[in-house]
Amino acid sequence: xxxxxxxxxxxxxxxxxxxxxxxxxxxxxxxxxxxxxxxxxxxxxxxxxxxxxxxxxxxxxxxxxxxxxxxxxxxxxxxxxxxxxxxxxxxxxxxxxxxxxxxxxxxxxxxxxxxxxxxxxxxxxxxxxxxxxxxxxxxxxxxxxxxxxxxxxxxxxxxxxxxxxxxxxxxxxxxxxxxxxxxxxxxxxxxxxxxxxxxxxxxxxxxxxxxxxxxxxxxxxxxxxxxxxxxxxxxxxxxxxxxxxxxxxxxxxxxxxxxxxxxxxxxxxxxxxxxxxxxxxxxxxxxxxxxxxxxxxxxxxxxxxxxxxxxxxxxxxxxxxxxxxxxxxxxxxxxxxxxxxxxxxxxxxxxxxxxxxxxxxxxxxxxxxxxxxxxxxxxxxxxxxxxxxxxxxxxxxxxxxxxxxxxxxxxxxxxxxxxxxxxxxxxxx
Amino acid sequence: xxxxxxxxxxxxxxxxxxxxxxxxxxxxxxxxxxxxxxxxxxxxxxxxxxxxxxxxxxxxxxxxxxxxxxxxxxxxxxxxxxxxxxxxxxxxxxxxxxxxxxxxxxxxxxxxxxxxxxxxxxxxxxxxxxxxxxxxxxxxxxxxxxxxxxxxxxxxxxxxxxxxxxxxxxxxxxxxxxxxxxxxxxxxxxxxxxxxxxxxxxxxxxxxxxxxxxxxxxxxxxxxxxxxxxxxxxxxxxxxxxxxxxxxxxxxxxxxxxxxxxxxxxxxxxxxxxxxxxxxxxxxxxxxxxxxxxxxxxxxxxxxxxxxxxxxxxxxxxxxxxxxxxxxxxxxxxxxxxxxxxxxxxxxxxxxxxxxxxxxxxxxxxxxxxxxxxxxxxxxxxxxxxxxxxxxxxxxxxxxxxxxxxxxxxxxxxxxxxxxxxxxxxxxx
Numbered sequence: 065x066x067x068x069x070x071x072x073x074x075x076x077x078x079x080x081x082x083x084x085x086x087x088x089x090x091x092x093x094x095x096x097x098x099x100x101x102x103x104x105x106x107x108x109x110x111x112x113x114x115x116x117x118x119x120x121x122x123x124x125x126x127x128x129x130x131x132x133x134x135x136x137x138x139x140x141x142x143x144x145x146x147x148x149x150x151x152x153x154x155x156x157x158x159x160x161x162x163x164x165x166x167x168x169x170x171x172x173x174x175x176x177x178x179x180x181x182x183x184x185x186x187x188x189x190x191x192x193x194x195x196x197x198x199x200x201x202x203x204x205x206x207x208x209x210x211x212x213x214x215x216x217x218x219x220x221x222x223x224x225x226x227x228x229x230x231x232x233x234x235x236x237x238x239x240x241x242x243x244x245x246x247x248x249x250x251x252x253x254x255x256x257x258x259x260x261x262x263x264x265x266x267x268x269x270x271x272x273x274x275x276x277x278x279x280x281x282x283x284x285x286x287x288x289x290x291x292x293x294x295x296x297x298x299x300x301x302x303x304x305x306x307x308x309x310x311x312x313x314x315x316x317x318x319x320x321x322x323x324x325x326x327x328x329x330x331x332x333x334x335x336x337x338x339x340x341x342x343x344x345x346x347x348x349x350x351x352x353x354x355x356x357x358x359x360x361x362x363x364x365x366x367x368x369x370x371x372x373x374x375x376x377x378x379x380x381x382x383x384x385x386x387x388x389x390x391x392x393x394x395x396x397x398x399x400x401x402x403x404x405x406x407x408x409x410x411x412x413x414x415x416x417x418x419x420x421x422x423x424x425x426x427x428x429x430x431x432x433x434x435x436x437x438x439x440x441x442x443x444x445x446x447x448x449x450x451x452x453x454x455x456x457x458x459x460x461x462x463x464x465x466x467x468x469x470x471x472x473x474x475x476x477x478x479x480x481x482x483x484x485x486x487x488x489x490x491x492x493x
Numbered sequence: 494x495x496x497x498x499x500x501x502x503x504x505x506x507x508x509x510x511x512x513x514x515x516x517x518x519x520x521x522x523x524x525x526x527x528x529x530x531x532x533x534x535x536x537x538x539x540x541x542x543x544x545x546x547x548x549x550x551x552x553x554x555x556x557x558x559x560x561x562x563x564x565x566x567x568x569x570x571x572x573x574x575x576x577x578x579x580x581x582x583x584x585x586x587x588x589x590x591x592x593x594x595x596x597x598x599x600x601x602x603x604x605x606x607x608x609x610x611x612x613x614x615x616x617x618x619x620x621x622x623x624x625x626x627x628x629x630x631x632x633x634x635x636x637x638x639x640x641x642x643x644x645x646x647x648x649x650x651x652x653x654x655x656x657x658x659x660x661x662x663x664x665x666x667x668x669x670x671x672x673x674x675x676x677x678x679x680x681x682x683x684x685x686x687x688x689x690x691x692x693x694x695x696x697x698x699x700x701x702x703x704x705x706x707x708x709x710x711x712x713x714x715x716x717x718x719x720x721x722x723x724x725x726x727x728x729x730x731x732x733x734x735x736x737x738x739x740x741x742x743x744x745x746x747x748x749x750x751x752x753x754x755x756x757x758x759x760x761x762x763x764x765x766x767x768x769x770x771x772x773x774x775x776x777x778x779x780x781x782x783x784x785x786x787x788x789x790x791x792x793x794x795x796x797x798x799x800x801x802x803x804x805x806x807x808x809x810x811x812x813x814x815x816x817x818x819x820x821x822x823x824x825x826x827x828x829x830x831x832x833x834x835x836x837x838x839x840x841x842x843x844x845x846x847x848x849x850x851x852x853x854x855x856x857x858x859x860x861x862x863x864x865x866x867x868x869x870x871x872x873x874x875x876x877x878x879x880x881x882x883x884x885x886x887x888x889x890x891x892x893x894x895x896x897x898x899x900x901x902x903x904x905x906x907x908x909x910x911x912x913x914x915x916x917x918x919x920x921x922x
Contacts (some may be wrong), residue, residue: 134905135750135907166545236920236921239919243723244867245869253910260918261918295866297859297862299866335848336809337812363851366847368890369840372801373848376844379791395904397869398887398890399890412802415785422764422792434723454795457797458796461823465565465827479592479630485686488689491685491689
């Protein structure tokens with residue numbers, strides 16, 4: 065069965081493209097052409113059934129929520145509850161990053177129940193098994209990693225993060241630029257350690273053709289991981305990061321030639337004024353592939369509140385080229401997120417995505433703000449709640465206040481500016 | 494007694510300037526010259542005693558937290574507790590916006606106990622008394638307003654928001670541009686209503702000289718209120734907003750000529766891509782006066798989370814000219830903030846201020862991020878907590894997790910990238 069990219073190249077509009085065009089209110093022909101050029105992807109495994117969404121330029125900015133058990137905290141029911149919360153608050157995708165418990169069962173359950181696309185990082189499963197067997201990640205058998213990729217592809221995973229750009233060459237660029245914080249990507253650190261101890265090249269790079277074989281077969285979208293992304297503002301845009309990006313650009317071309325859908329992952333920790341440059345550089349060297357960013361976080365000193373630093377960086381990133389924002393939760397850098405963190409992380413990312421979509425004049429986006437503003441003028445609270453990103457929260461705060469049954473709020477009371485203004489005649493001048 | 498501006502013009506370095514220069518790690522002579530030019534202000538009433546801070550270009554971005562009772566929620570003890578929380582988390586200023594209870598006693602208590610500068614909006618007190626007497630704000634007696642300004646100045650208020658730019662002319666520009674949300678400033682709405690019903694000009698504009706007399710006497714810094722600020726993204730940068738800004742520019746000149754310190758207030762609700770333009774325009778037409786912004790909020794649809802929309806807008810504002818950020822709390826648009834909202838609002842504003850200060854290369858700012866990043870590399874949790882904007886929160890999240898006594902966190906466990914990377918040899922290439 066052809067991939068969405070192969071269908072698009074042959075000019076055939078698939079049911080998935082129709083569904084996306086309808087959802088995004090864009091023209092089917094235009095969408096098909098953008099997919100054919102690789103500027104838009106529809107991550108949807110041929111073995112996975114759900115309402116598809118697309119990621120790329122000209123569409124609303126999408127949001128991903130990371131879920132999954134960890135070695136120390138392993139409860140499938142809790143992860144499914146987080147998935148429900150993430151999707152309810154607007155996540156367009158979830159990633160199962162489980163590293164604790166029965167990984168196959170967890171993934172299969174998530175694939176069966178998720179109403180949105182599902183991504184994974186296959187090397188996590190292989191590394192988890194090694195640690196369980198008290199082995200070192202350098203003992204990873206590349207054949208097992210390829211088997212895991214194939215297993216997950218057959219199971220229905222829609223997109224996979226694969227750290228193909230962490231090579232002996234790109235790591236060497238990073239080493240010579242003297243980073244403050246080294247590698248902060250789990251996958252990137254595993255690959256580097258494996259290369260160092262086995263004195264060999266990254267198998268995901270050397271045997272990229274095998275990845276393409278598997279991904280073409282099941283229409284898995286490759287998400288080229290940025291294993292050398294900066295984990296400190298001071299490390300942003302260094303030679304290691306950019307060296308990896310150049311390799312990812314080449315791998316984008318190879319995937320497209322094979323008919324495999326592909327997107328590219330980006331930083332990370334990054335001062336505000338470097339974000340636009342990074343987005344433009346990435347879009348250029350990766351030939352306008354959809355860009356999936358982790359943050360970026362505009363300062364390093366806000367653990368406990370990194371959903372906010374992520375929303376600041378995510379907004380400017382999405383204005384200048386990022387198409388897909390991986391949420392950051394308040395738990396980032398500290399612990400595994402709980403259900404409340406998931407909600408706060410998704411909402412913060414939605415604020416960033418929406419703030420950017422307003423600037424990028426994505427069809428249908430400004431109407432929500434306009435409707436909210438009219439409701440504010442009219443003191444029409446029901447419409448305000450309904451137009452809010454989190455209607456429950458907006459309603460709860462008003463209802464629990466002293467002004468729960470009034471047309472004004474408990475901050476301004478009868479000094480309400482909107483009320484006063486409504487009662488005022490026009491001034492002639 | 495001369496004002497800080499008058500001292501600076503005569504080249505005299507005051508103890509206040511010395512304290513500020515020491516705190517900001519800047520040169521005293523440079524600071525004195527900037528104050529003389531009006532680009533920096535030290536809001537400190539001659540009757541108010543506390544450690545002064547300065548606001549303006551070349552210094553760290555400052556944060557204000559609004560406090561105060563309301564008609565519906567009136568508890569002085571609670572407001573003092575909020576003040577304590579705001580200052581503890583980094584507020585450089587607080588504003589007492591009380592509109593409920595014994596307003597004089599509340600203000601005097603706050604002035605006596607606040608360790609940071611205190612601002613007010615005097616028209617709130619006068620309007621509150623009118624409503625208490627079941628009168629309409631159009632019945633406001635201008636003489637009573639000037640008496641209130643004088644009373645508050647003598648009591649020790651350091652800066653006052655005065656809506657001098659809401660004139661018959663500027664309101665008429667606003668009316669003809671057909672706003673979605675009209676006036677959202679309480680002070681602005683009161684002035685407009687007063688002008689309409691009395692068929693007269695704004696007394697704060699017409700009798701601006703009397704304000705200068707009072708403010709010069711006690712060295713009160715005027716904060717020229719933006720009564721016509723946009724309250725909807727759709728209204729941003731409209732003719733009414735800009736007409737008022739031009740008037741405020743003229744009033745800046747008049748204050749400086751009189752030796753009165755002055756800053757200018759700005760929006761409000763504003764799409765991300767209009768913020769830079771607004772900051773640059775304001776700095777030009779107001780001759781580089783310090784700029785005090787309320788947000789800006791980059792979308793209208795996030796009630797319950799507007800500390801985040803405010804942090805996004807505040808960052809880009811502070812990068813391009815804003816010097817003073819009025820915090821926005823999660824309660825904005827819904828109810829009076831509680832203690833938790835105050836904490837979240839202050840931290841979100843600090844994230845914005847710090848993210849901007851990093852870009853603007855303010856002395857001493859990047860060191861905090863560098864120190865945090867080094868601590869992350871070393872898995873040195875105590876230093877990470879100490880360098881965090883909210884050390885208590887960072888410590889609490891880690892300590893309550895399953896990995897409370899481990900060097901890694903409960904998200905990555907033994908797959909921790911930093912740990913793995915530290916144990917990996919250099920790759921030769």
